[in-house]
Amino acid sequence: xxxxxxLERDPLKEDQGPDGITGKRLHLPVMPDGLYRTILAAAAALxxxxxxxxxxxxxxxxxxxxxxFGLGFLTGTNWDPVHVKYGALPFVIGTLETTAIxxxxxxxxxxxxxxxxxxxxxxxxxxxxxxxxxLLAAVPSVVYGLxxxxxxxxxxxxxxxxxxxxxxxxxxxxxxxQLGIGLLLAGLVLxxxxxxxxxxxxxxxxxxxxxxxxxxxxALGATRWQVLWRVVLPSARVGLLGAVTLSTGxxxxxxxxxxxxxxxxxxxxxxxxxxxxxxxxxxxxxxxEATEPFHLSSLIALGVVLLAVAVLVNATxxxxxxxxxxxxxxxxxxx
Amino acid sequence: xxxxxxxxxxxxxRTIRLVGIASVAMALASVSFASPALAxxxxxxxxxxxxxxxxxxxAGTLTGAGSTFDQPLFTKAFYVYNQQNSxxxxxxxxIGSGGGIAQFQATTVNFGATDVPMSPADISLAKGGQVLQVxxxxxxxxxxxxxxxxKGGLKLSPAVLTAIFSGTIKNWNxxxxxxxxxxxxxxxxxxxxxxxxxxxxxxYIFTNYLSTVSSAWSKGPGTGKSVSWPGGVAGQGNxxxxxxxxxxxxxxxxxxxxxxxxxxFTYAAIGNPAGKFVLPSKASVASDAAQKPDVTTVNFSIVxxxxxxxxxxxxxxxxxxYQLQKNLTTGTALVKIIDWTSHAPGQSVASSLDxxxxxxxxxxxxxxxxxxxTGPDGKTIxxxx
Numbered sequence: 025x026x027x028x029x030x031l032e033r034d035p036l037k038e039d040q041g042p043d044g045i046t047g048k049r050l051h052l053p054v055m056p057d058g059l060y061r062t063i064l065a066a067a068a069a070l071x072x073x074x075x076x077x078x079x080x081x082x083x084x085x086x087x088x089x090x091x092x093f094g095l096g097f098l099t100g101t102n103w104d105p106v107h108v109k110y111g112a113l114p115f116v117i118g119t120l121e122t123t124a125i126x127x128x129x130x131x132x133x134x135x136x137x138x139x140x141x142x143x144x145x146x147x148x149x150x151x152x153x154x155x156x157x158x159l160l161a162a163v164p165s166v167v168y169g170l171x172x173x174x175x176x177x178x179x180x181x182x183x184x185x186x187x188x189x190x191x192x193x194x195x196x197x198x199x200x201x202q203l204g205i206g207l208l209l210a211g212l213v214l215x216x217x218x219x220x221x222x223x224x225x226x227x228x229x230x231x232x233x234x235x236x237x238x239x240x241x242x243a244l245g246a247t248r249w250q251v252l253w254r255v256v257l258p259s260a261r262v263g264l265l266g267a268v269t270l271s272t273g274x275x276x277x278x279x280x281x282x283x284x285x286x287x288x289x290x291x292x293x294x295x296x297x298x299x300x301x302x303x304x305x306x307x308x309x310x311x312x313e314a315t316e317p318f319h320l321s322s323l324i325a326l327g328v329v330l331l332a333v334a335v336l337v338n339a340t341x342x343x344x345x346x347x348x349x350x351x352x353x354x355x356x357x358x359x
Numbered sequence: 360x361x362x363x364x365x366x367x368x369x370x371x372x373r374t375i376r377l378v379g380i381a382s383v384a385m386a387l388a389s390v391s392f393a394s395p396a397l398a399x400x401x402x403x404x405x406x407x408x409x410x411x412x413x414x415x416x417x418a419g420t421l422t423g424a425g426s427t428f429d430q431p432l433f434t435k436a437f438y439v440y441n442q443q444n445s446x447x448x449x450x451x452x453x454i455g456s457g458g459g460i461a462q463f464q465a466t467t468v469n470f471g472a473t474d475v476p477m478s479p480a481d482i483s484l485a486k487g488g489q490v491l492q493v494x495x496x497x498x499x500x501x502x503x504x505x506x507x508x509x510k511g512g513l514k515l516s517p518a519v520l521t522a523i524f525s526g527t528i529k530n531w532n533x534x535x536x537x538x539x540x541x542x543x544x545x546x547x548x549x550x551x552x553x554x555x556x557x558x559x560x561x562x563y564i565f566t567n568y569l570s571t572v573s574s575a576w577s578k579g580p581g582t583g584k585s586v587s588w589p590g591g592v593a594g595q596g597n598x599x600x601x602x603x604x605x606x607x608x609x610x611x612x613x614x615x616x617x618x619x620x621x622x623x624f625t626y627a628a629i630g631n632p633a634g635k636f637v638l639p640s641k642a643s644v645a646s647d648a649a650q651k652p653d654v655t656t657v658n659f660s661i662v663x664x665x666x667x668x669x670x671x672x673x674x675x676x677x678x679x680x681y682q683l684q685k686n687l688t689t690g691t692a693l694v695k696i697i698d699w700t701s702h703a704p705g706q707s708v709a710s711s712l713d714x715x716x717x718x719x720x721x722x723x724x725x726x727x728x729x730x731x732x733t734g735p736d737g738k739t740i741x742x743x744x
Binding site for chain 1: 454455456457458460461481549551556557558559580581582583584585586587588590591592593594595599602603606607
């Protein structure tokens with residue numbers, strides 16, 4: 025790589041002065057720094073403006089619901105357009121639960137896959153395997169939804185749910201009728217959907233762990249397990265937290281596939297097998313026919329709540345990253 | 360209400376609907392249909408003076424938005440109309456009744472379509488002046504079920520149906536169901552009620568029926584396009600509900616009749632006020648509708664009508680147009696195509712798609728409503744040649 029870069033720069037060499045910086049080198053018309061800065065600032069400002077506009081629009085349109093229902097909108101458990109009662113709590117819980125199921129599965133599987141890709145697979149297989157996993161990210165959400173509804177749901181109903189109920193005694197989160205669709209299936213679909221994000225980022229983070237550290241550990245006689253566990257993972261943990269954060273963000277907001285398999289019940293689920301609903305699934309379901317008073321503003325208010333949940337999760341992750349970063353820095357200092 | 364015969368297209372269509380809400384101006388595929396249906400020509404209906412008068416309808420493109428229930432009818436009927444009066448094209452975005460009303464209120468479309476007529480409050484928000492609502496389609500709601508080993512013949516009384524969806528009857532072998540169905544082998548399994556997840560005219564008609572037959576339901580969940588269901592699971596669209604029923608043993612749910620007929624579902628006979636158990640069909644829904652000739656946009660419910668052969672769960676769908684058409688060319692094309700659709704030629708297309716043809720008195724209501732539409736010059740559009 026480095027050598028090629030040098031070769032590519034060679035033809036310019038004639039134009040370069042001894043210090044490598046002369047006006048002659050620039051054959052293109054010179055763009056004034058001021059203009060350049062203005063263009064960059066405009067691009068950056070555009071994005072900030074977009075986000076501000078998004079938030080302002082959401083809040084303005086959701087205002088009627090927030091003003092009318094107050095805090096009850098967040099704590100209410102009843103979503104009843106006929107009687108103009110709107111409470112978002114079941115959907116907040118549904119969103120967090122499906123995301124939690126997905127992440128509990130995606131973290132070990134994604135991390136394991138990334139470790140295998142970087143450290144345990146023949147280099148010739150690495151590229152095709154990586155591509156295969158990245159292709160999972162290119163599958164449209166609707167296709168995941170259909171697959172889950174038509175193929176996975178019957179398995180979940182006839183195999184996974186009865187087995188779970190049998191081994192756990194069928195109580196608490198494993199009680200109730202086994203329908204196939206519901207919280208558990210939604211979590212499973214999300215798991216598959218966030219896996220590519222989780223794997224791709226973890227793989228890059230793990231691959232960027234300094235080779236010297238890994239080889240050093242091997243040289244000291246560490247086993248592969250010890251190298252992965254004691255050297256690679258600790259060194260990569262800040263980046264890995266980033267992978268988890270991004271995957272969580274994807275799981276929180278995923279709409280269509282979840283809507284197709286979660287069962288869309290507006291009551292709080294009492295079991296993993298129960299139908300439930302998420303913030304985004306309710307918006308997707310009810311937006312088109314929201315003609316009752318406060319219905320539309322309540323749906324937009326759900327969007328605000330979803331945004332708030334996503335920001336909170338992101339902020340928590342950032343705090344975690346900062347504390348983890350500090351800890352690893354201090355451990356280095358101690359060493 | 361909404362339906363599609365291609366399950367795979369549902370979610371993508373849903374995306375289109377969501378996008379369509381934001382901007383109906385998007386290019387939805389213009390009306391096109393694979394097989395030129397000539398049902399209208401074969402109908403042999405007596406020559407209708409108004410329809411005959413529009414042999415040369417003005418060319419142009421109309422835009423409409425709203426009910427997904429009307430979409431198959433509009434797609435085919437507008438195609439046939441286009442073939443007969445070449446020049447008029449309609450871009451109809453089936454974004455749901457609520458979206459249709461919103462787009463119509465904002466005057467971004469020439470006409471809207473809704474399964475539940477606009478309320479006075481809705482009408483007060485319309486920016487284009489006085490609103491007229493024209494009945495264009497009639498349909499029923501079937502109660503489909505999935506009982507392994509049972510191929511049909513289930514009978515349900517209004518009380519039992521309400522109890523199933525209220526969650527008070529929990530098992531298929533409940534004595535109340537057994538009493539109505541002594542010959543059906545009812546399993547000792549929990550009933551899984553299936554309902555619509557999206558706001559829907561089908562839900563409106565079904566909950567309107569439950570509220571009519573049960574005071575407990577009317578005081579509880581009530582009537583609406585989305586209600587707070589006491590239990591069960593929900594799917595998007597008729598095809599979503601149908602898919603859940605087919606997939607989930609021991610489930611029961613409500614599906615728009617044309618969809619159930621075309622997909623050959625198993626559905627229950629429902630007890631009507633005459634004490635008879637009637638299966639849903641075009642004839643039994645027409646019989647129910649015929650019992651209430653004085654339908655208006657305020658008093659539009661036709662559920663639970665008298666008559667031994669009436670199927671009690673049915674309702675109309677409506678087109679929305681402004682009384683004053685500011686552009687004479689567009690207005691003329693619009694009035695003529697809605698008139699065509701709500702009368703013999705359009706309704707025979709409807710029948711071929713398993714909609715129930717509008718009864719004569721409702722066709723008359725459509726005509727008298729359309730006769731109120733005027734152009735910018737104040738003249739009645741339908742009477743102009």
